Amino acid sequence: MSIASDLIRGNTDMVILAHLSKRDSYGYEINKMIQETSGQRLELKEATLYGAFRRLEEAGCITSYWGDETTGARRRYYRITPAGRAALAQSLRDWKEARDIIDALIQKDTDTDGGENHDR
Amino acid sequence: MSIASDLIRGNTDMVILAHLSKRDSYGYEINKMIQETSGQRLELKEATLYGAFRRLEEAGCITSYWGDETTGARRRYYRITPAGRAALAQSLRDWKEARDIIDALIQKDTDTDGGENHDR
DNA sequence: CACGATACATCGTCTGTCGATGTATCTATC
DNA sequence: GATAGATACATCGACAGACGATGTATCGTG
Numbered sequence: 001m002s003i004a005s006d007l008i009r010g011n012t013d014m015v016i017l018a019h020l021s022k023r024d025s026y027g028y029e030i031n032k033m034i035q036e037t038s039g040q041r042l043e044l045k046e047a048t049l050y051g052a053f054r055r056l057e058e059a060g061c062i063t064s065y066w067g068d069e070t071t072g073a074r075r076r077y078y079r080i081t082p083a084g085r086a087a088l089a090q091s092l093r094d095w096k097e098a099r100d101i102i103d104a105l106i107q108k109d110t111d112t113d114g115g116e117n118h119d120r
Numbered sequence: 121m122s123i124a125s126d127l128i129r130g131n132t133d134m135v136i137l138a139h140l141s142k143r144d145s146y147g148y149e150i151n152k153m154i155q156e157t158s159g160q161r162l163e164l165k166e167a168t169l170y171g172a173f174r175r176l177e178e179a180g181c182i183t184s185y186w187g188d189e190t191t192g193a194r195r196r197y198y199r200i201t202p203a204g205r206a207a208l209a210q211s212l213r214d215w216k217e218a219r220d221i222i223d224a225l226i227q228k229d230t231d232t233d234g235g236e237n238h239d240r
Numbered sequence: 241c242a243c244g245a246t247a248c249a250t251c252g253t254c255t256g257t258c259g260a261t262g263t264a265t266c267t268a269t270c
Numbered sequence: 271g272a273t274a275g276a277t278a279c280a281t282c283g284a285c286a287g288a289c290g291a292t293g294t295a296t297c298g299t300g
Contacts, residue, residue, distance in 0.1 A: 005287090007214060026247080045289050047291090052287090074296085101157075106135065168258065194264085194279075195279085
């Protein structure tokens with residue numbers, strides 16, 4: 001967990017929704033996916049993850065149902081709702097705006113580093 | 121203040137340090153600079169700002185001194201310390217890493233947004 | 241049978257942000 | 271000379287998100 005949690009804070013919900021926008025999934029799998037995609041540099045703690053699920057479900061962004069596994073531990077699957085997709089779209093816009101503003105704020109004052117750009 | 125504060129959370133200190141790495145400054149001016157650079161889209165509240173100053177000073181990242189204004193309201197100036205510059209450099213690395221990880225996490229699931237819905 | 245991995249869940253604590261509130265000085269307008 | 275707005279600093283309590291600790295239960299392997 002080399003990444004400070006506060007840098008992710010506020011983006012947890014977006015990351016989860018982004019994953020669910022592809023397919024239904026469950027907590028443990030989502031967490032593994034995050035770890036893998038981040039090259040083991042980011043790991044959401046379980047308390048964080050399940051707290052986010054509760055929030056998102058209360059907000060009507062996701063619904064949940066129990067999987068029908070006949071073997072292994074039971075799984076609670078989550079499915080994104082239309083409201084969730086709308087929230088995700090808005091979150092993506094907000095994130096990109098915030099990201100660019102922060103980049104602008106640090107770039108304005110930081111030229112000691114060579115100042116390479118990252119624009120995609 | 122269209123930008124959610126939680127998206128900036130954890131980056132406040134970095135933004136302040138980045139500004140101070142250029143020259144000594146004081147609270148009000150830093151806040152104005154942030155508003156201007158962000159195109160009025162981001163405004164740190166005063167409670168947030170002065171809380172950050174207290175944190176940074178306690179951590180040895182900045183020192184403060186009263187300006188010698190003979191006119192107008194008094195100003196408390198802040199100066200970045202060597203430790204502050206080191207913290208800034210680390211914060212910049214952390215931010216860029218976190219930024220790219222988040223981008224990777226949302227891109228993986230949103231790039232081919234054709235709208236199909238996998239039902240497991 | 242012990243142990244690690246899988247899988248879900250909650251509680252209390254910590255930390256950062258903000259609304260509300262307060263102080264004081266300078267400038268402009270009436 | 272009264273009033274208002276901008277400048278400038280500061281604190282308090284409330285709130286929300288992240289996390290460490292802890293707990294449950296099942297499965298595969300040695």
